[in-house]
Amino acid sequence: MRVIHESRVFDYAIADEVVVRLERASAFDVIAGVLVPATCLPAWTIADITARVERGGRHSYGIRFRHHDAVCIALVAEEFIEGMA
Numbered sequence: 001m002r003v004i005h006e007s008r009v010f011d012y013a014i015a016d017e018v019v020v021r022l023e024r025a026s027a028f029d030v031i032a033g034v035l036v037p038a039t040c041l042p043a044w045t046i047a048d049i050t051a052r053v054e055r056g057g058r059h060s061y062g063i064r065f066r067h068h069d070a071v072c073i074a075l076v077a078e079e080f081i082e083g084m085a
Helices: none
Strands: 017-020 027-029 032-034 044-055 059-067 071-076 081-084
Touching: 017 059, 044 071
Parallel strands: none
Antiparallel strands: 017 044, 017 081, 027 032, 027 071, 044 059, 059 071
């Protein structure tokens, strides 16, 4: 029996600069080494794509962004990316 897996093309490439909604995002402050509470994050930000992940047919992206003096990273689902910055 042959199993065929359909893979969808990612909408964004690594290093793309995108506008991202951060609702329900879990971010990590790389400099301080701590999680950033979702209540402390802005509603949206401009971020760089650093990684792409496909799990269960859904695309997610690793992003890097600045928040005040912090450099933050997060993993967000594709539907939270509004488009190119």
